[in-house]
Amino acid sequence: MDEPKRYESAKHFVAITGFVLDVLILLYLLLSGSSIWIRQFAETLSNSEWISIAVYTLIIIGIFKLIDLPLSFYSGYLLEHRFGLSRQSLTSWIKDQVKAVGLGIALSLAAVEVIYQLLRDHPDHWWLYASLAFITFVVLMTNLAPVLLLPLFFKFRPVENQDLQNRVARLARRTNTSVCGIFEWSLGEKTRKANAAVVGWGNTRRIIVSDTLLQNFSGEEIEVIMAHELCHHVKNHIWQGIAVQSLLTLAGFYVVGRALPGFSLKFGFRGIADVATLPLFALMMMALSVLALPAVNYFLRRLETAADLYALDMTGDALAFVSSMEKLADLNLANKAPNKIIQFIFHSHPSVEDRIKVAADRVGQSV
Numbered sequence: 001m002d003e004p005k006r007y008e009s010a011k012h013f014v015a016i017t018g019f020v021l022d023v024l025i026l027l028y029l030l031l032s033g034s035s036i037w038i039r040q041f042a043e044t045l046s047n048s049e050w051i052s053i054a055v056y057t058l059i060i061i062g063i064f065k066l067i068d069l070p071l072s073f074y075s076g077y078l079l080e081h082r083f084g085l086s087r088q089s090l091t092s093w094i095k096d097q098v099k100a101v102g103l104g105i106a107l108s109l110a111a112v113e114v115i116y117q118l119l120r121d122h123p124d125h126w127w128l129y130a131s132l133a134f135i136t137f138v139v140l141m142t143n144l145a146p147v148l149l150l151p152l153f154f155k156f157r158p159v160e161n162q163d164l165q166n167r168v169a170r171l172a173r174r175t176n177t178s179v180c181g182i183f184e185w186s187l188g189e190k191t192r193k194a195n196a197a198v199v200g201w202g203n204t205r206r207i208i209v210s211d212t213l214l215q216n217f218s219g220e221e222i223e224v225i226m227a228h229e230l231c232h233h234v235k236n237h238i239w240q241g242i243a244v245q246s247l248l249t250l251a252g253f254y255v256v257g258r259a260l261p262g263f264s265l266k267f268g269f270r271g272i273a274d275v276a277t278l279p280l281f282a283l284m285m286m287a288l289s290v291l292a293l294p295a296v297n298y299f300l301r302r303l304e305t306a307a308d309l310y311a312l313d314m315t316g317d318a319l320a321f322v323s324s325m326e327k328l329a330d331l332n333l334a335n336k337a338p339n340k341i342i343q344f345i346f347h348s349h350p351s352v353e354d355r356i357k358v359a360a361d362r363v364g365q366s367v
């Protein structure tokens with residue numbers, strides 16, 4: 001087996017093990033009665049519903065983090081070093097973990113408090129209000145991410161490379177769009193992997209391009225990648241993604257809202273607003289996300305293909321497109337031709353093989 005395939009297998013092993021482990025913990029909490037026992041314990045500490053829910057949630061998160069920690073370390077640190085991808089020291093990795101876990105705890109606590117308050121106050125329509133709250137939060141965070149969240153983990157600075165600025169300005173003129181800011185993303189101090197993306201909306205919308213990409217790619221290759229990112233910007237792919245996520249959240253909360261009363265009786269909870277139902281809630285949302293995954297990824301891959309075609313049309317440089325795809329795959333140790341079924345279910349981007357095939361077809365058409 002070649003290196004990208006071995007890396008891919010190891011990543012699949014981690015993802016599947018992590019998922020199965022999480023499902024088993026949730027099932028155990030639900031079926032053994034531990035969830036009710038933890039809620040009873042939390043209630044002995046305070047009469048305030050808000051405080052006992054916070055204590056319950058913190059204990060549950062603590063259990064997950066503790067059990068998931070060895071897997072996170074294996075996947076995020078050991079594996080990345082074994083394959084020569086990571087350049088991060090152990091201290092830096094731990095710092096990132098502490099920040100990510102802190103952020104995760106704050107957001108989960110807020111989400112659980114809000115959802116169970118809505119379950120208490122609006123037992124019939126909580127799912128609608130919870131969806132609206134979630135969508136508002138996602139829209140807000142998408143705007144704030146480039147200035148609030150990403151800088152917690154990476155340094156950014158405006159791209160100074162004059163050649164790149166000229167190329168993007170030329171592309172923007174040709175496509176009749178306003179140029180959004182381009183920022184160099186300091187990925188290189190942590191990994192040899194390369195990447196570029198469009199993030200934010202409104203005043204924070206920007207293209208971020210990793211220093212590893214700027215160092216390893218030719219001007220023509222970077223231009224083709226910028227054209228791809230510009231398409232995500234021009235065609236409002238971020239808003240399309242938010243719309244799909246919002247619809248799924250609404251559908252998910254609605255289904256949970258229909259199923260929760262019956263299930264909570266069955267498992268001996270005090271009602272739907274009993275925070276001990278959290279593992280049940282999480283299991284149902286996880287099951288629905290897994291069911292929706294192939295459709296979501298199909299939609300995302302279509303956006304990626306649209307951006308590839310746009311980049312090919314705008315630059316007319318199929319050779320640079322193909323070589324940039326090959327280089328990205330080599331740097332990131334990506335399997336260029338993954339299993340079709342795995343790709344269909346799990347991948348948000350088409351494989352390099354498929355992307356090059358689309359490029360070849362496009363060029364064939366225009367000759």
Ligand SMILES: [Zn+2]
Nearest residue numbers: 228232304307
């Ligand atoms: Zn893309």
